[in-house]
Every structure is written in structure tokens, then in C-alpha cells.
Amino acid sequence: MYIVCVTSCPTGIAHTFMAAANLKKAGNKMGIEIKIETQGAGGTENKITEDDLKKADGVIIASDVSINDAERFDKLPVLECGVSEAISDPEGIIKELIEGIDK
Amino acid sequence: MSFQKYLAYEGDKNMKISNLINENLINLELDTKTKDETLVEMIKMIKDNGNITSVDCFKEDVFKREREGTTGVGMGLAIPHGKSEAVTKECFAIAKLKEPVEWNSLDGNPVSFVVMLAVPAEKATTLHLKLLSKLSYLLMDDDFRKRLMASNSKKELIDLISKREEE
Numbered sequence: 459m460y461i462v463c464v465t466s467c468p469t470g471i472a473h474t475f476m477a478a479a480n481l482k483k484a485g486n487k488m489g490i491e492i493k494i495e496t497q498g499a500g501g502t503e504n505k506i507t508e509d510d511l512k513k514a515d516g517v518i519i520a521s522d523v524s525i526n527d528a529e530r531f532d533k534l535p536v537l538e539c540g541v542s543e544a545i546s547d548p549e550g551i552i553k554e555l556i557e558g559i560d561k
Numbered sequence: 562m563s564f565q566k567y568l569a570y571e572g573d574k575n576m577k578i579s580n581l582i583n584e585n586l587i588n589l590e591l592d593t594k595t596k597d598e599t600l601v602e603m604i605k606m607i608k609d610n611g612n613i614t615s616v617d618c619f620k621e622d623v624f625k626r627e628r629e630g631t632t633g634v635g636m637g638l639a640i641p642h643g644k645s646e647a648v649t650k651e652c653f654a655i656a657k658l659k660e661p662v663e664w665n666s667l668d669g670n671p672v673s674f675v676v677m678l679a680v681p682a683e684k685a686t687t688l689h690l691k692l693l694s695k696l697s698y699l700l701m702d703d704d705f706r707k708r709l710m711a712s713n714s715k716k717e718l719i720d721l722i723s724k725r726e727e728e
Binding site: 474 | 626630632635668687690691695698700
């Protein structure tokens with residue numbers, strides 16, 4: 459299982475990175491490989507590559523704003539949520555995505 | 562959880578998160594009763610340190626951000642922030658509250674530790690933005706956050722941050 463995520467928020471300094479940290483932490487705990495692209499005030503970091511997309515089983519978009527290049531995920535199962543949800547319940551969100559993929 | 566691996570740095574490698582705070586930007590026993598009062602007191606600390614031109618202007622932007630969604634992220638921590646024309650120099654301030662205050666947090670718990678970020682509206686150097694982003698990221702590290710929240714001296718707080726960012 460390989461999950462790619464994008465986090466973003468209006469200011470792009472705080473919530474974007476707290477969500478990234480907690481998704482990463484939850485992924486590690488659940489034994490799921492996870493890569494998180496942050497679209498913050500300082501630009502895009504840890505960008506999801508073509509290779510990542512080929513490998514990915516699903517996508518989490520945790521954002522309160524519209525993200526850049528959302529169309530690259532068109533062919534993958536995508537779970538969208540608010541950035542706060544990814545901070546407070548990252549495991550729940552990952553589980554929800556996995557359940558969606560399994561169906 | 563190594564942030565260096567996660568965020569690629571550019572520019573001045575000597576610039577550190579701990580350069581964006583000093584003892585004047587820390588209050589270890591802030592005695593406030595409400596979230597709004599806490600925000601205002603911290604904004605005044607930032608003004609007294611010379612990082613913003615106007616309390617009212619920065620306050621407007623911080624309160625605007627609060628209205629967009631809570632900055633109480635749970636675990637007793639709040640991370641209010643304002644991107645504002647009033648900010649002339651990026652910084653962050655820390656307050657430990659004498660009594661926890663209600664913050665409408667994600668986990669419903671009151672807040673006892675507040676980290677406020679001051680972000681310029683324009684001309685912010687990417688490096689400084691990344692440093693503040695890195696701080697947000699590190700605050701989600703349970704062990705680091707607990708040690709910060711338990712700290713009883715300003716010097717210890719700054720030392721904890723500077724040690725953690727080098728790991």
C-alpha cells in the first residue's frame with residue numbers, strides 16, 4: 459500500500475505542516491508507506507512525482523483551499539478532507555481511504 | 562521524523578528557528594481568562610519586541626484567521642497566526658497560560674500553551690517561512706511538544722527548540 463497526500467491551508471505556514479506531520483506519523487504507526495506534498499506559503503515541497511503516481515494506491519487531499527495540479531490524481535481513488543481533520547484524526551482518514559480502495 | 566529530509570533548504574544554512582524568538586517573546590505565566598485576551602497580550606509582546614508596526618492591524622489579521630477556523634489544534638496547544646502588513650520581521654512568541662482557556666479546539670480541550678506566528682504579508686523570505694513551517698511540523702512531535710510545554714525557563718525553551726531543530 460502506497461498513499462500520496464497533499465496538504466494545504468489559507469496561510470500556508472501552520473496547518474499545512476501540522477497535517478503533514480500527523481499524516482506521516484499515522485502512516486508510520488499503521489505501517490503504510492505515505493508521501494506528503496505540502497503546498498505552503500513557501501511553495502510546494504516534497505512534490506509527488508510521476509513515479510509516485512504510478513505506484514500510488516490512493517490519494518488524500520487535506521486542504522481548505524483548492525490545490526495545484528489536482529487533475530494529476532484523476533485516475534486514482536481520492537479522499538478529500540479539511541486540513542483540520544488530518545491534524546485531529548489522521549488514522550481515521552487513512553482508514554477511510556483504504557476502505558474506499560478495497561471496495 | 563527528520564524534517565531536513567522532508568523539506569529541502571536553500572539560502573542561509575545558519576538561519577535557525579531559534580533565531581526567530583528571544584526571551585522577550587516568551588511569557589511563562591500569562592494570566593488571561595479568554596482566548597481573545599490571550600491573543601491581544603501576545604500581540605503586545607510581539608509589538609514590544611519591534612516585529613510589528615501596529616497592534617491593531619496585526620490583531621485584525623490574527624482574528625481574521627481565527628474566524629476562518631480554529632487554531633486550537635488539540636493536546637492543549639494553540640498556534641494562532643497572522644499574515645499581515647503590520648509584520649516587519651518574522652518571529653514567533655510563546656505563552657504558557659496560568660489557567661487553561663477555552664479555544665474551541667479540535668479535541669475540545671482548553672489551551673494551556675500558545676505559539677503565535679507573525680508572518681509578513683509580502684516580501685517574506687522563503688527561508689523564514691520555511692523555518693516557521695518547520696516549527697509547526699515539529700510541534701506535532703509528541704515528545705518535543707511535551708518537553709516544551711513542561712519547560713519552566715525561557716532559556717530552556719529556546720535551548721529545546723535549537724537542539725530539536727539540529728536533530
